[in-house]
Amino acid sequence: xxxxxxxxxxxxxxxxxxxxxxxxxxxxxxxxxxxxxxxxxxxxxxxxxxxxxxxxxxxxxxxxxxxxxxxxxxxxxxxx
Numbered sequence: 001x002x003x004x005x006x007x008x009x010x011x012x013x014x015x016x017x018x019x020x021x022x023x024x025x026x027x028x029x030x031x032x033x034x035x036x037x038x039x040x041x042x043x044x045x046x047x048x049x050x051x052x053x054x055x056x057x058x059x060x061x062x063x064x065x066x067x068x069x070x071x072x073x074x075x076x077x078x079x080x
Contacts, residue, residue, distance in 0.1 A: 004033065004034055004037050006029070006030050006033050006034075007033070008029060012025070012029065021070075021071060023070045024068070024070040024071040024072075024073060027068065027070060027073060028073040028074065031066075031073065031075055032075055032076050035075060035076065035077065035078075036076075039058065039078055042055065042056075043055050043056050043057070043058065058078060059078065059079040060079040061076040061077060061078055062076075062079045063075070063076065063077075064076075064077040
């Protein structure tokens with residue numbers, strides 16, 4: 001199983017504890033970072049990175065709504 005490091009800034013954390021949609025915001029942030037990490041892993045390169053090992057190219061992202069128990073999340077899915 002892969003291991004991911006999720007980063008959040010101070011302002012985001014303050015919003016989690018003061019707003020009523022904290023769990024939804026956190027879940028959305030985590031899932032978007034996981035999708036980004038998986039794309040980087042599959043391509044063998046980070047966004048805008050030039051590498052001999054690169055296996056393809058990114059074509060931007062598009063919003064994709066995902067309805068969950070905590071609310072509707074907007075995931076940034078790779079464009080095809």
